[in-house]
Amino acid sequence: MTQYAIVTDLxxxxxxxxxAVACKVANNVPIGSFWNKVLRIGPNPSTEGSxxxxxxxxxxxxxxxxxxxxxxxxxCPTGASHKLEDGTVQVDKEKCIGCQFCAMSCPYGVxxxxxEERVVEKCTLCEQKTAxxxxxxxxxxxxxxxxxxxxxxxxxxxxxxxxLGKKMxxxxxxxxxxxxxxxxxxxxxxxFRYILRDMTWQGEE
Amino acid sequence: MELQWPLxxxxxxxxxxxxxxxxxxxxxxxxxxxxxQMPALVASAALLVVGGVAVFFHLEYWERIFNGxxxxxxxxxxxxxxxxVVGVLMVVAFVMLRxxxxxxxxxxxxxxxxxxxxxxDGAPALPKWLxxxxxxxxxxxxxxxxxxxxxxxxxxxxxxxxxxxxxxxACAAGPLTFAVIEAALGEAAGRAIALFSLIGSIANLAASxxxxxxxxxxxxxxxxxxxxxxxxxxxxxxxxxxALSPFAGESVAMVAVAVVAAAVPVAAxxxxxxxxxxxxxxxxxxxxxxxxxVALRMAFYSAGASVYLFY
Numbered sequence: 145m146t147q148y149a150i151v152t153d154l155x156x157x158x159x160x161x162x163x164a165v166a167c168k169v170a171n172n173v174p175i176g177s178f179w180n181k182v183l184r185i186g187p188n189p190s191t192e193g194s195x196x197x198x199x200x201x202x203x204x205x206x207x208x209x210x211x212x213x214x215x216x217x218x219x220c221p222t223g224a225s226h227k228l229e230d231g232t233v234q235v236d237k238e239k240c241i242g243c244q245f246c247a248m249s250c251p252y253g254v255x256x257x258x259x260e261e262r263v264v265e266k267c268t269l270c271e272q273k274t275a276x277x278x279x280x281x282x283x284x285x286x287x288x289x290x291x292x293x294x295x296x297x298x299x300x301x302x303x304x305x306x307x308l309g310k311k312m313x314x315x316x317x318x319x320x321x322x323x324x325x326x327x328x329x330x331x332x333x334x335x336f337r338y339i340l341r342d343m344t345w346q347g348e349e
Numbered sequence: 350m351e352l353q354w355p356l357x358x359x360x361x362x363x364x365x366x367x368x369x370x371x372x373x374x375x376x377x378x379x380x381x382x383x384x385x386q387m388p389a390l391v392a393s394a395a396l397l398v399v400g401g402v403a404v405f406f407h408l409e410y411w412e413r414i415f416n417g418x419x420x421x422x423x424x425x426x427x428x429x430x431x432x433x434v435v436g437v438l439m440v441v442a443f444v445m446l447r448x449x450x451x452x453x454x455x456x457x458x459x460x461x462x463x464x465x466x467x468x469x470d471g472a473p474a475l476p477k478w479l480x481x482x483x484x485x486x487x488x489x490x491x492x493x494x495x496x497x498x499x500x501x502x503x504x505x506x507x508x509x510x511x512x513x514x515x516x517x518x519a520c521a522a523g524p525l526t527f528a529v530i531e532a533a534l535g536e537a538a539g540r541a542i543a544l545f546s547l548i549g550s551i552a553n554l555a556a557s558x559x560x561x562x563x564x565x566x567x568x569x570x571x572x573x574x575x576x577x578x579x580x581x582x583x584x585x586x587x588x589x590x591x592a593l594s595p596f597a598g599e600s601v602a603m604v605a606v607a608v609v610a611a612a613v614p615v616a617a618x619x620x621x622x623x624x625x626x627x628x629x630x631x632x633x634x635x636x637x638x639x640x641x642x643v644a645l646r647m648a649f650y651s652a653g654a655s656v657y658l659f660y
Contacts (some may be wrong), residue, residue: 161580169573183659188575206660215502219419221425242409243425247350248653251502253660262409263496328572328657330501347657 147231147296148269149335150283151304152205153316155342156290159184163291170270170281175254177204180207180282185346200343205282205291208233208254208267209327210332215315216246216255225264228241231296231335232271237263237266237340242246251330269293279305289315296335317341350653351473353445355407357646361492362400362434364515367487367596368523369393370435372545373442374476374483376527381539383472387446394439424497431490434654442475449473456494475635491519495542498649503572505593505652510560514645517556517603520549521614521638526629528621543622546634553638557611557645561604564595564652572657587607588658593651607644613637 159182167173167180186201188211210232224239225246226250226316235246238261247255255266276292278284283291284307292312294304302340308331316339325338325345337343370393376382382389384612405411449472475483495512524545528538538546571590579585591597595604617634621627 152514159580164581178581178660181579181660184578185574186576215500218420218422219424219500221420221423221429221495222413223420239413240409241411241413243407245415245423245425245497248498249500249502251656253655253658257409297382330503347572 145231145297147210147335148274148293149210149231149252150259150336151267151292151294151301151312151337152281153200153290153292153312153319153341154202154204154340156288156316157180157182157203157205158288160287160289162285162287163205166285167267170273171268174256174258174260175264177258177265179254179256179265181206182206188344188346190344200346202340202343204338206252206254206327207336208250208269209252209332209336210267210269212333212335213331215251215283215332219245219249221245228271232269232274233266234268234271235264235266237261237265241263247261251332252327260289279307283307292316296337301337350650352647352650355403357407357643357650358403358647359400359407360494360515361518361628361642362396363428363520364395364491364519364642365526365571365635366393366400367435367491368519368521369396369526370439370523370550371487371519372523372527372542373483374480374487375524375545376539376542377475377480378477378484379539379541380474380518381541382527382536382560383474384534385527386442386472386475389527389530390442390446391437392526397439403430424493427493428490428497431486431493434499435486435490438479438483442479442483445475445479446473449475453492465501467570470561483524487519487523488516491516502655503653504567504656505564505595505647505654507567507624508560508563510556511649514553514556514560515551515642517549517611518638518642518645520545521553521611522635522642523623524549525617525638526613528627529631529635532626532631537625538621538622538631543627546631547615547618547622550618550634550638553554554608554611554615557607557641560645561595561607561648564648567652568594570656571654572659574659577659588654590658593654595648595652600648603644603648603651607641607648610637610644612639613641 183204187199190198191334214233222239224236258265283293292304292306304312319339326334328348373389493514531538603657614634614637617630621630
């Protein structure tokens with residue numbers, strides 16, 4: 145089984161939003177919708193009660209987490225939302241009835257109703273590109289070499305691919321297991337991973 | 350999230366329809382309200398149709414439902430299956446009532462005044478097995494409909510109290526509506542329906558209050574990331590979790606209406622039992638139950654944010 149996903153080194157992310165813009169261009173994402181969004185988390189006290197300059201701040205790119213156990217797929221009545229063999233969660237627009245239960249069931253709120261096409265959309269992990277051996281646009285465009293694409297099942301982050309033909313192991317600094325985080329897991333088992341060193345990860349996992 | 354009116358109306362009308370259908374079954378089991386059976390069946394079917402029409406306004410491509418509802422884990426698929434079961438039972442009940450009407454008319458004519466005095470007036474009775482199936486199918490439809498909204502992604506929704514409040518609304522509105530139909534036909538509401546109205550209304554009120562308390566407690570389940578900023582919405586403030594409470598902001602009015610309206614059927618059932626004036630008190634109680642269910646669903650959507658609510 146393959147599980148394509150993105151690992152993001154948050155210590156490298158500079159919050160330039162290039163990934164969000166590139167995603168919009170590559171996927172023709174409607175105005176007002178985002179398949180990929182970058183939040184600034186912080187500044188929050190590094191330790192309880194601490195004040196500037198002892199604060200943590202990082203940028204957090206968020207999109208569909210292509211969960212191992214996606215609730216959106218479970219609730220879809222027509223099978224429009226489905227999981228491919230590569231582990232990604234996709235929407236078959238021809239089958240979507242626009243009931244939006246998938247959007248309600250997503251813990252991260254990353255699904256949108258496309259008002260023009262009247263179907264639900266979200267990050268496809270650039271299936272149109274990865275199926276041809278290319279990188280998702282958000283990874284390909286990452287200015288800080290923070291985002292890396294690969295198969296989570298391999299367990300070898302060092303071999304994840306990034307821009308300029310580089311591998312994650314060539315670029316990213318060392319990290320421990322404690323530095324690897326996920327968005328809150330409410331049983332959906334998000335596939336994406338976030339690496340954050342020397343700062344406190346904000347929010348449950 | 351925004352109020353989803355088609356879904357609010359769908360769930361409320363399904364509960365009302367199923368409640369009335371279940372009340373019919375209860376009356377049939379108790380051997381009461383024979384003359385009200387056919388009008389109640391028509392009313393129950395009509396309510397289900399109204400709910401069905403309402404939900405179509407929620408769908409962007411309703412015609413694609415004919416492509417097949419192949420996913421059994423989907424709440425919508427399960428609801429559709431339950432609606433089909435209830436629909437089949439409605440047809441069976443209709444056929445039996447029509448057939449029985451023919452036989453009963455002859456019997457009624459033979460019994461004459463004695464038959465009318467006994468309350469059957471030649472009206473047909475549904476078999477007990479069918480009555481039991483009607484109650485079970487009605488309850489299942491309501492619980493399955495409520496269960497569709499139990500999502501781990503939305504802490505305020507993820508409780509069995511959701512389906513139970515819908516069942517409560519059904520158990521309040523259903524028997525009270527049946528009592529109104531009985532009264533309109535000049536029949537006094539039977540003891541079973543009167544008792545069902547009271548117990549159902551009390552259960553509805555208790556479940557509604559408990560569910561609102563659960564929604565309030567759910568605010569502790571939202572992810573907290575401290576300070577944050579969304580560059581794509583530069584003028585938007587941070588999400589105020591306290592505002593998601595059903596007891597804050599605009600939700601307060603919804604909650605007040607939900608609780609008061611849920612209390613109305615309890616009072617109506619009590620006064621109805623005492624005075625026997627089910628036409629007025631039954632109608633007031635049923636209306637209260639329906640309004641309460643709508644208001645509770647409004648609060649439900651107002652409090653229904655994602656566990657990670659920053660995207």
